[in-house]
Structure formats: structure tokens, C-alpha cells
Amino acid sequence: MDWQAFEVSIKLALLTSVSLFPIGLGLAYLLSKYNFMGRGVLEAMITLPLVLPPTVLGYFLLVGMDNNSFLGSLFVSLTGHSLAFSFVGLWFASIIYSLPFAVQPMLRSLEQVAPEIREAAWCSGLSKWKTFFKIELPLAWPGIITAMVLSFSHTLGEFGVVLMIGGNIAGETRTLSIAIYDSVLAFEHQQAQSMSLILLAIALVTISLVYTFNRFHPSVVRS
Amino acid sequence: MLQISLQQTRPSTLEVELSCQSGELLALVGPSGAGKSTVLRCIAGLQSPKLGQIQCKNQIWFDDKSSINQTPQQRRVGMVFQNYALFPHLTVAGNIQLALDHNKQHTQQCVDTLLAQVHLGGLGQRYPHQLSGGQQQRVALARALARSPKALLLDEPFSAVDRVTRRKLYLELNTLRRGLDMPIILVTHDLDEAAMLADNICVIHQGKTLQQGKPAQVLYKPDNAAVARQVDVRNLFKAKLVEHDGQVKLSWHDYLFEVGSTNGLSLNQDLYWTLSPSKILLHQRVRPSHGEHENPLTAVINDMVTLRGITTILMLVDETDNTVLQMDLPEHVAMRNQLKIGEMITVSLLSEEIHLMKE
Numbered sequence: 001m002d003w004q005a006f007e008v009s010i011k012l013a014l015l016t017s018v019s020l021f022p023i024g025l026g027l028a029y030l031l032s033k034y035n036f037m038g039r040g041v042l043e044a045m046i047t048l049p050l051v052l053p054p055t056v057l058g059y060f061l062l063v064g065m066d067n068n069s070f071l072g073s074l075f076v077s078l079t080g081h082s083l084a085f086s087f088v089g090l091w092f093a094s095i096i097y098s099l100p101f102a103v104q105p106m107l108r109s110l111e112q113v114a115p116e117i118r119e120a121a122w123c124s125g126l127s128k129w130k131t132f133f134k135i136e137l138p139l140a141w142p143g144i145i146t147a148m149v150l151s152f153s154h155t156l157g158e159f160g161v162v163l164m165i166g167g168n169i170a171g172e173t174r175t176l177s178i179a180i181y182d183s184v185l186a187f188e189h190q191q192a193q194s195m196s197l198i199l200l201a202i203a204l205v206t207i208s209l210v211y212t213f214n215r216f217h218p219s220v221v222r223s
Numbered sequence: 224m225l226q227i228s229l230q231q232t233r234p235s236t237l238e239v240e241l242s243c244q245s246g247e248l249l250a251l252v253g254p255s256g257a258g259k260s261t262v263l264r265c266i267a268g269l270q271s272p273k274l275g276q277i278q279c280k281n282q283i284w285f286d287d288k289s290s291i292n293q294t295p296q297q298r299r300v301g302m303v304f305q306n307y308a309l310f311p312h313l314t315v316a317g318n319i320q321l322a323l324d325h326n327k328q329h330t331q332q333c334v335d336t337l338l339a340q341v342h343l344g345g346l347g348q349r350y351p352h353q354l355s356g357g358q359q360q361r362v363a364l365a366r367a368l369a370r371s372p373k374a375l376l377l378d379e380p381f382s383a384v385d386r387v388t389r390r391k392l393y394l395e396l397n398t399l400r401r402g403l404d405m406p407i408i409l410v411t412h413d414l415d416e417a418a419m420l421a422d423n424i425c426v427i428h429q430g431k432t433l434q435q436g437k438p439a440q441v442l443y444k445p446d447n448a449a450v451a452r453q454v455d456v457r458n459l460f461k462a463k464l465v466e467h468d469g470q471v472k473l474s475w476h477d478y479l480f481e482v483g484s485t486n487g488l489s490l491n492q493d494l495y496w497t498l499s500p501s502k503i504l505l506h507q508r509v510r511p512s513h514g515e516h517e518n519p520l521t522a523v524i525n526d527m528v529t530l531r532g533i534t535t536i537l538m539l540v541d542e543t544d545n546t547v548l549q550m551d552l553p554e555h556v557a558m559r560n561q562l563k564i565g566e567m568i569t570v571s572l573l574s575e576e577i578h579l580m581k582e
Contacts, residue, residue: 119269120308122295124322125370134321138312 001194004171005179008087009156012175016094017102017152023095024102024147029132031103032110047104049097054160061093061165090166090173094155101150109143110136142214149210153203224280225374225406229265231273236430237261239275243374243406243423249435250409250417250424253453258430259410260305263376266408267302268295279373279406301367301405302376306383307359309351315362316347322369337365340399357388364399375407381416393419414454418442426453444578448495451580456497457549464490464579473577476541480518483575495580500535500551502576506569507560518572522548524564529554536562538570 027046031039049057065084066072075083083089113136121131137144159177166173168182176195183192229239239262243249251259264270266277268284271292277285284293310318319334338344341361351359360380367375381389397420400407411417417424418438425435426445433453434446445451451459462475464485473480473496488494506519522538525547529535534557540546550570552562562568 114306114308116304116306116308117310119267119295120302120304120366121310121321122269123267123300123302124366125296125299125324126321127296135310139310 001191001198002174002176002179002183005174005176005195006198008171008174009176012087012090012094013152013155015091016098016155017148019091019095020098020102020151021144021148024099024106024151025144027099027103028106028110031107047100050100054097054158055164057097058093058161058164061096061161065089065092065165084165085167085169085173087166087172090162090175093161093165094158097158097161098151098154101154102147105143105147105150106140107143109140109146112143113139145213146210149206153206156202157199225266225408226276226278227262227266229262229272229275229277231275233273235261237265237272237275238431239427241425241432241435243408245280245406246404247422248400248407248409248420250411250421250438251427252411252414252417252424253427254412257412257427259412259427260378261430262427263302263378263408263410266298266374267300267376268293268298282373299370299373300376301370301372301374303360303363303367303378303380305379307351307363307380309359309362309366311351314348314350315343315354318351318362318366319347319369322366324370333369337369340368341365342395355388356384357392360384360392361395364396368403372405374405375403377407377409379410379412381411381413389416396420414442426450428453443497443499445497445580447580448582451495451497457500458498460496460546462494462496464488464492464494466490473579476546478518478520480572480577481574482577482579484579486579488579488581493582495582497578497580498572498576500549502573503548503550504571504573505550505552505556505560506571516571518574518577519569520548520572521567521569524562524566524568527557527562527564529557534562536568538568 027042031043062084063069064071065075067076067082067084072083075081075088083092117135117139118131121135122128126134157177159181162173162175162178163181166175166178168174168178176199180192180195180199183189183195224245225243227239227241229237231237235258237258239258241249241251251262253259261270265272265285271285272287274287275285276283276287279298283289283291284298285291310321313321315338316334319337320330323330323333334347335344338347341364343358343361343365346354346358351362354362360383363380381392384392393416409417409420421438423435424438424441426433426441428449434441434450441450442454443456445454445456448459460475462473464471465474465479466472467479470481471485471490473482475496482496520540522540524536525539526537527534532554534552534554536550536552536557538548538550540548
């Protein structure tokens with residue numbers, strides 16, 4: 001069992017899902033409320049990681065993080081380190097490839113809040129911000145929890161993009177899924193099996209918790 | 224007093240002129256898609272018309288000329304939505320508390336008072352999904368009243384409850400509104416509901432307000448045929464005024480009827496007339512009476528329908544164009560006179576009750 005890879009995976013998944021909370025919510029709010037030019041393109045860009053082969057996405061991210069690129073050179077000038085093949089680069093890539101897993105459930109749940117509920121809140125004297133925090137957010141909570149858990153689980157299990165961006169640096173970019181791949185290549189099936197079982201258990205437990213939570217939430221229970 | 228004047232052509236037509244005094248209940252009636260809810264949403268500030276003015280007491284809520292368009296929060300309206308729009312994640316008390324002024328002291332006391340006012344005392348800790356349709360409507364009403372609104376807007380609030388509950392809620396609203404001093408606008412497509420609850424009725428059709436007045440005036444003496452059709456008058460016919468023996472009479476098929484008032488209409492002008500089915504008197508065969516000389520008409524009974532003690536008789540006046548006149552009688556009168564389909568009967572049309580109107 002590669003505990004170092006386990007730690008990197010958990011840290012990456014946690015940081016990614018926490019980062020995706022404001023980013024995903026902001027994008028979902030924007031898409032649920034406003035019709036603007038370029039909305040279709042924005043939606044397509046958010047959804048792209050779902051349909052693109054991870055290697056293709058990984059390749060473009062790798063090119064984008066190259067020391068000669070704008071983002072890569074900016075990062076080097078700020079930190080003195082290269083963005084590609086670093087934990088920060090991997091974190092950034094994880095946010096991109098898990099974006100649809102965060103935005104879609106948040107968007108669906110915000111769209112499910114009936115417009116009359118929002119209007120009833122305005123007529124009750126609540127400002128648009130108060131309406132969002134006191135009415136829309138609590139009602140969309142199941143979708144937000146789902147989004148966070150899916151982002152966490154998906155980041156935990158991602159392989160292709162991680163390999164392209166992060167390589168396989170122990171303690172830095174080597175995640176559990178990469179470690180499983182390495183173990184299989186080295187015929188260490190026992191180790192591969194235990195790590196796979198851990199990933200399976202985490203995914204199963206978190207998703208079961210989400211379904212259970214959603215079933216008993218008042219906004220879902222309502223007649 | 225709430226005064227509303229709205230005009231727009233797109234996306235839907237609006238030509239609205241209406242007013243509602245403080246403490247008055249105005250029913251906005253019209254068929255589905257007539258624009259009733261749009262008007263209500265414009266008053267609440269949830270939608271903006273292109274042109275017009277909305278004024279409540281001395282405060283201007285909307286005025287296109289001075290570019291005033293207050294938000295729903297600023298207008299301070301209480302609104303009951305068609306499906307109540309209760310906040311499902313909050314308890315009944317939570318729903319009401321959210322609408323209370325935050326600087327108000329004794330929040331719990333206010334909630335209890337409002338719940339008692341709508342007969343929901345003791346249900347404060349329940350969630351909306353644990354309540355019946357009627358109870359949800361009462362919560363919505365309590366929430367709308369929580370802000371001490373300047374106007375109360377009710378968007379078809381009885382449409383989602385069963386008949387028995389609806390009747391109960393009518394009575395409750397009728398009692399409750401007597402204690403309210405703000406203008407109340409009720410949107411409904413149910414004329415009986417409007418007639419029962421409203422002080423004034425405003426008929427709206429295809430985004431245009433056609434007539435505003437007392438229920439009896441609008442329902443039985445509509446301004447024109449368009450209003451008459453919207454308020455579903457059952458006897459509406461085309462006719463002409465003619466002069467006969469020095470008297471102005473209503474010429475309709477082979478009959479010349481006396482009328483109480485010509486309503487400003489001139490001779491030979493195409494017009495419509497209406498008469499409430501309850502203002503037609505049956506000539507009893509066994510007991511002829513003095514009043515039978517008044518506008519007599521003989522016709523064959525084409526059909527009879529009895530509903531809750533009232534028998535509606537459909538009399539075929541003219542077979543060529545299938546003209547049918549409707550008369551309402553108490554069921555026992557129809558039975559005592561042994562009225563049957565196919566029989567010939569004679570009736571009197573009360574001249575004072577014949578209402579003439581233009582197209």
C-alpha cells in the first residue's frame with residue numbers, strides 16, 4: 001500500500017472539490033439566471049472534459065502549463081517553479097477536468113427552484129442576495145453536496161490527465177490511480193488490489209451518503 | 224388607493240385601467256390567458272410593462288415617464304401565488320418569520336397572531352408538505368400579511384383546493400378582509416367566486432380591461448356584448464329598437480318587447496340585449512295572473528336541466544336559426560307546473576330587467 005500516494009490523492013481531491021464549490025456555484029448561478037451571448041460556448045467548454053479523451057485534455061493542459069506559455073511563465077516568475085509536473089499544476093488540471101461534475105448538478109438543482117419561490121421571497125421583502133442565501137442555496141443544497149462528492153470522487157479516480165500533467169513523482173504528483181497502474185505493471189497484484197479496494201470503498205461510501213442525504217432533504221421530500 | 228394604468232403591445236397586449244380603494248376587494252376576472260396574472264405581476268413589480276403608471280396611495284411604484292420602477296421589495300406588496308410558493312425547507316413559522324420586518328419586536332408573538340388570524344394556531348412547527356392544500360393557502364395568506372403590505376394580491380388562490388375546502392376558505396377570506404384596510408386584488412376565472420367575494424369586478428380579455436363596476440352591474444348589466452360574453456350571460460341576442468304605436472320597442476324575431484331603458488341607444492341601431500334567466504316569469508296554466516300582459520312569449524321546451532334545486536328551461540323560440548332562451552325556475556315550480564320537454568309554454572320577460580347594450 002502506497003500511503004504517500006493515498007495522501008496525495010486525498011489532498012488533491014479535497015482541495016479540488018473545495019475549490020470547485022465557489023467556482024462551480026458561480027458558474028451554475030450565472031447559467032441558471034442569465035441568458036447572454038456566448039452562453040452556449042461557455043456551457044460547451046464546461047462540458048468538454050466529459051467527452052474529450054483524458055489524454056487530449058491532458059495534452060492541451062500540458063501545453064498550456066509549459067514554461068513558455070503565458071500561464072506557465074507567469075507561474076515560474078511568481079514561484080520559481082514549473083507549473084507542469086507539480087502538485088499545483090495537478091490541482092489546476094483537476095479543477096478543469098472535474099468542472100462538469102460540479103457545475104451540472106449545481107445548475108440542475110438551482111434550475112429546479114421554482115421561479116415563484118424566488119418571487120415569493122422578493123415579495124416577502126428579501127433582497128436578491130438574501131433570497132439566494134436563505135432560499136435558493138438551502139433548496140439547491142442536495143445538488144451542491146452531490147456536486148462536491150462527485151468532484152471529490154472523480155478527482156480521486158482520474159488517471160489519464162494526472163499522468164499527462166503530473167507524471168509520476170512520488171509525494172508530489174503520484175496519486176493512488178497512478179500507483180495502482182505502477183503496481184500492475186510491476187506484477188504487484190496484492191498491492192494493486194488493496195489500493196483499488198480503498199478507492200472503491202471511498203467512492204461507494206461517499207455516493208451512498210449523497211443518495212441518503214438527498215432522500216431525506218425537505219426540498220426533495222416536498223409533495 | 225391603488226391606481227393602475229398599463230399599456231404595451233409586446234410581448235403581449237396590455238391596455239389596462241383599473242383602480243382599487245383601500246379596504247376594497249377588486250376581482251380581476253377573465254378567461255385563461257386573458258392577462259390577469261400579468262397585470263398582477265406588473266403591480267407586484269415582478270414584471271415591467273412598457274408604458275403606464277402604478278400608484279399606491281401617494282407613492283408611485285411605476286412610471287415610464289419618470290423612469291420609476293420600484294422593486295417588489297420596495298413596493299411592499301403581499302402576494303399569494305397560485306400554488307402558494309411556500310418555502311419548502313422552512314416550517315410554517317419560518318415562512319412567516321422571513322416576511323416579518325426584521326426590526327419588529329416580539330417576532331414569535333407576531334407569528335402566533337398571524338397564525339391565529341388564519342386559523343392555523345399550533346401548526347407553526349409543521350413543514351409545508353405536512354399541510355393540506357387549504358392549510359398551505361392559509362400559510363401563504365399569513366405570510367403575505369406579515370409585512371403589513373400596502374396592497375394584497377391574490378393570484379387564483381382557490382384554484383388548487385377541493386370544492387368543500389374552497390367554500391370554507393371563501394368564508395374565511397370574507398371575514399378576514401373586513402379587518403384589512405389595504406386594497407385587495409383577487410385574480411380569478413371563476414365568476415361565482417368573484418361575485419361572492421368582490422366589492423368590484425373588472426373584466427379583462429386579451430390584455431384589455433373591458434369594464435369595472437359592482438358585481439351586479441358587470442354580471443347583469445354589462446357595458447357591451449364583449450363584456451357580456453366574458454361574464455357568460457346566458458341570454459344574449461342581437462336585436463333592433465323600433466318605433467311602434469308611438470313607443471320605442473325592442474324588435475326581436477316576431478316579438479316587440481317593451482324595455483325599461485333604451486340605455487342611450489337609438490332607433491334601428493344594431494344592438495344586443497340580455498335578460499337574466501331568473502327574470503323570466505312562467506305563466507301558470509291553472510292560475511293566470513295580472514302580470515302576464517308584460518312581454519309575453521310562447522315557445523317549446525327544448526330541454527330541461529336541474530342543478531341544486533334550480534331547473535333551467537331551454538325554450539326554442541325560433542326553429543329556423545335555433546334561437547334558445549334560457550329561464551331558471553325553482554325545481555318545485557317546474558314540478559308543480561308539470562313542465563315536460565316538447566311542451567309549449569308562455570312566459571313574460573320583465574321589461575325593467577331587459578338590458579340593452581352596443582356591440
